[in-house]
Amino acid sequence: MTSLISARDLSVRHGEAAVLSGVDFDISPGEIVTVIGPNGSGKTTLIRALIGLERAATGRVSRAPGLVIGYVPQRLFIDASLPLTVRRFLSLPHRVSDTEAEAALIRTGVPGVGPRPITGLSGGQFQRVLLARALLVKPQILILDEPTQGLDQPGTAAFYRLIEQVRQETGAAVLMVSHDLHVVMAASDRVICLNGHICCAGTPRVVSAAPEYRALFGLGTGGAFALYRHMHDHDHEHDAGHGHDPDHPHAAHPHSCAGTDA
Ligand SMILES: Nc1ncnc2c1ncn2[C@@H]1O[C@H](COP(=O)(O)OP(=O)(O)O)[C@@H](O)[C@H]1O
Numbered sequence: 001m002t003s004l005i006s007a008r009d010l011s012v013r014h015g016e017a018a019v020l021s022g023v024d025f026d027i028s029p030g031e032i033v034t035v036i037g038p039n040g041s042g043k044t045t046l047i048r049a050l051i052g053l054e055r056a057a058t059g060r061v062s063r064a065p066g067l068v069i070g071y072v073p074q075r076l077f078i079d080a081s082l083p084l085t086v087r088r089f090l091s092l093p094h095r096v097s098d099t100e101a102e103a104a105l106i107r108t109g110v111p112g113v114g115p116r117p118i119t120g121l122s123g124g125q126f127q128r129v130l131l132a133r134a135l136l137v138k139p140q141i142l143i144l145d146e147p148t149q150g151l152d153q154p155g156t157a158a159f160y161r162l163i164e165q166v167r168q169e170t171g172a173a174v175l176m177v178s179h180d181l182h183v184v185m186a187a188s189d190r191v192i193c194l195n196g197h198i199c200c201a202g203t204p205r206v207v208s209a210a211p212e213y214r215a216l217f218g219l220g221t222g223g224a225f226a227l228y229r230h231m232h233d234h235d236h237e238h239d240a241g242h243g244h245d246p247d248h249p250h251a252a253h254p255h256s257c258a259g260t261d262a
């Protein structure tokens with residue numbers, strides 16, 4: 001199937017620093033792909049490069065002609081003193097009708113918040129409004145950079161269920177950045193583990209068992225990892241890479257995660 005966005009051997013620099021190197025990436029229509037990685041590992045930079053907001057130092061990014069992207073950036077500062085209602089916010093930058101606006105709010109589970117000041121919403125409501133705004137462009141791909149930042153566990157789980165529902169209803173592909181490892185694992189078709197380069201990638205099952213992933217997340221965040229294993233009844237504790245698992249042959253990715261042991 002033709003990719004919506006692809007990258008080949010993509011490198012991005014910020015000044016002298018190489019932030020990303022040698023990244024290959026593809027996302028197909030309807031796929032949910034999640035990028036995970038430590039702080040500063042280049043997740044936001046990758047997203048921005050795929051959208052065309054960052055210049056590639058080397059390599060190439062291509063997007064399907066006329067691709068419509070609904071993008072929710074990681075940070076969106078709204079001045080608390082700004083008297084901006086949800087309804088007006090939904091018409092920025094493109095004006096939408098009242099009917100379209102309310103339909104989007106209904107779809108994202110926050111009907112009726114239109115007249116409310118945007119700065120008065122709870123964290124979960126605000127994320128849903130951001131999603132509603134991204135959906136109003138009728139995207140072929142939704143790109144969400146840490147959309148559940150600041151939400152609690154139930155709020156995060158509910159948000160991912162909503163994303164899955166939106167994917168089913170609209171057929172849009174979803175590219176997400178997340179720190180919510182265990183929920184991400186359950187909600188993604190494919191996971192990319194990033195640390196300046198792609199450490200490992202594949203189905204959630206493959207990635208969770210990959211030594212590169214475990215080196216990045218398995219030790220430092222035992223709680224989240226343990227929870228994931230618990231939820232999915234995994235048994236990879238001592239056997240990563242020794243394959244009774246038919247997915248395993250793909251787990252050993254040619255990239256090493258040199259950044260972590262330097
Ligand atoms: N505009 C910028 N100018 C200089 N350095 C940047 C800029 N944006 C990000 N960086 C650096 O690039 C690295 C990756 O950042 P980022 O992509 O935001 O990581 P992540 O989203 O994974 O936390 C970090 O070291 C960060 O400090």
Ligand SMILES: [Mg+2]
Nearest residue numbers: 043044045074
């Ligand atoms: Mg980021």
